[in-house]
Amino acid sequence: MKANKSMVTAAIVWLLSVFFSILSGLLFLIFKREDAFIQQQAKEALNWGITLWLTVLVVSLFGSKFLFTLLGAIHLVFCLFGMVSCLKGKAYQVPINLRLIK
Template sequence: MSKETSPALAASQESRNMALLIWIGSIFFGFIPSLILYLVKKDDAYVQDQSKEALNWSITATIGYVAGVILTFILIGVLVLAALGIIHLVFCVMGAIAASEGKTFRVPFALRLIK
């Protein structure tokens, strides 16, 4: 899941703080914080990497939420939505902890749509 940063992704304190804000913002605002910083911070490799990962996870979670809403018509969707909400919170907190330590974080179940 998380690994040490490579020398190419050595993160400054400012980069780690931005990555931390990306993951915390993803809890409350979905893909918006990661998309904004992905488009704005092209010069910072660590922020770019973590914003891509958070964006990929947010897109995956959004697809899961849509599937859960559709499945509520057959009553299993409530369980899907509850499980996905807990998983989303856990992965975003794990990403925030890794970002505060300057490590890269990979969500194990995220679709890698943005490379």
């Protein structure tokens, strides 16, 4: 099981990703290099943020309010799943994520 501080910090990465999708993962990736669990979750959150914004670009071509609402709901659910998983000490991987940052 991961140290309690690491679990909470990784959960904060996911919580902040709800509001700052790319920025939170990037900041924790840069400033929390000493902890492998936080690094792993920061990369996952950053990859999800990139995937989200690429999807937003594609959805904007269609201009559908329904698709934007659906995408927002999916984003919220994945971030909450990530936060809860980290608080349990388990690494979370978004199922439909482009893993651009290794």
